[in-house]
Amino acid sequence: MADHFRIAREHGLLTIRDGLVPGHQALSRLGAARDAGVQAIWDLSHYHRNQDPVRCARIASEAALAVNGNEKLWLCPVNEPSLYPMIAGMPRHEAVEMAVLMAKVARDHHPDVGILTNDPITGVGERQFEATDAIVSAVDVDVVGVNYYPHTARTSLVKVLLATWRRYRKPIMVSETSWHDGHPIHHRRYPGLNKGGWLRHVLEQVDIAVFHGAVVARVCWYPIVDCPPWHRPFSGDRWSHGLIRSDLSVDPNLSVELSALRFRAAA
Template sequence: MNPPGLFNTFIMAGYECAAQRRRDGERVDVQVSTGHLRWAAHDYRQLLASGIGAARDGLRWHVIEQRSGYYDWSSFLPLLRAARECNLQVVWDLCHYGYPDGLDIWRPEFVERFARFSGAAARLMVDEGFEAPFCSPINEMSFWSWAGGDVGYFNPGAHGRGLELKHQLVRASIEAIEAIRAQAPAARLVQCDPLIHVVPDSSRAVDQERAEGQRLSQFQAWDMLADRQWPGLGGCEAYLDIIGANFYPQNQWRHNGERILRGHPEFRPLAGLLAELHRRYGRPILLAETGAEGDARGPWLDYVGSQLAVALQRGVDVQGLCWYPFLDYPGWDDGRYCPAGVFGDADGAGTRAPYHPLLMQLQALEKLHRPGQ
């Protein structure tokens, strides 16, 4: 039998909780648009009935703290208490791209306010019986700094300020970690960012250098947290606890932007990416997001499962696989129906129909990695 891991089950469900404002000013709020906010208890029970006992979910900071220092937990407590009643282990995202209206992300107030919010959330979790909560302070700092700071895809809608935004998000994450640990010393922290691979356009030295620089940027936020880059930000190795690695079919490309998909000779195997990550930090790794859409779901999970087996055989400390998102959802930009989940829309009673082939694959992987549980 495999030894017990950090999480109740090797397979985890990722309940999408993105809450950013798009470039047109409209707010994305996936907990609402999927019905998960309404049906969380039902979703959790359905998850447990499927043999999965761990998940990622999140808090809607923009709703909880509409006035500085005043917290309305009514949108979060039902999820927290449902998780407790179901004995479901949840990694809680405290900030998944969304933050309160009127808060300037570029100012020191953002760091200070997020730290206070994080400490208050940790205190609430302890008061509700979670002595050792799992938290992910700021989701995907590297992706957010690109999307919100370099190309204006969503809030704060800036261009050419990606590194500045990354510094601010790292500062906020550091202060949040301190605030969380002050309230819940046994808390575990998961720092999630995408794994990528970038191939140069040509054999010219300048193109290879640019591609490698972009590839290495995937490590910047983790390095900053660990005081390996930009030490003035205040990082230290103790801020790296569990590494959350997010990996999708589109995470590899040429430096000019052309996608490199699985099956291409230059596509780098996931097992190698995970091994590099483990060598660099020596921390437990959660494959915190992976998934595909439509008919590509099954083949993608087959590939990821086989690559995790290779990585584990090589001694990489992979603690789990989180399918993300676990529920079908409306697309961020246009609201189109995205069949990417293991479960579909909820009916009037909160029941969701499963995509049986994918669910069976996940259950088989759970039995493979945690036999006898």
């Protein structure tokens, strides 16, 4: 984690998404982020059945107090609740209920908790918003996350961001996006692009949405580290969708684009 955070910081990335799911050592992970000088948004459940969501939220909150005092704790209680029926075998309504419960428990045990929702919102149809609607109606959500990838997009990111902003009137975050070098649909839909080109495209779409009135807080490249295929988690293979490779080298196209963004921000 220290190496990953160091490389992220070197590219101007000071906020990251990571996990405090059951089985992770909360104190050590929180400490690693603190020592690296990055702010984290922590997932509490990521495609698995959390057998004790109350305990999970309490441990994360109490560990954050121990490591960072009263500093704001950012949580994404459940990653992509709409996909839980397909991936975790948990009905969507149970995933939503788990997200609401963990958000409330975290706020019972920590004085300053920010809540991010995130779900695949790739179009503007009503079903796209069902899980987010349910969470927002039950919890005071701070930021609404939109997960948007090249292979699942049904309409432009501009339309998605504007529809989401008008629906909730809360800050929007592109909470997941990335480019997979080996994904044929990415190359078919967006010929000639690479990771750097996709990031430019996303930021251009964000700028247009902001021009038309949307409040967009952040864009998260996810994952930042190349990881094994979802369906073969113990494989030695890595999907090429991150900045950081398994040998700690970096993707040159994304690295150059991030460095250029950092330079323009500094100027």
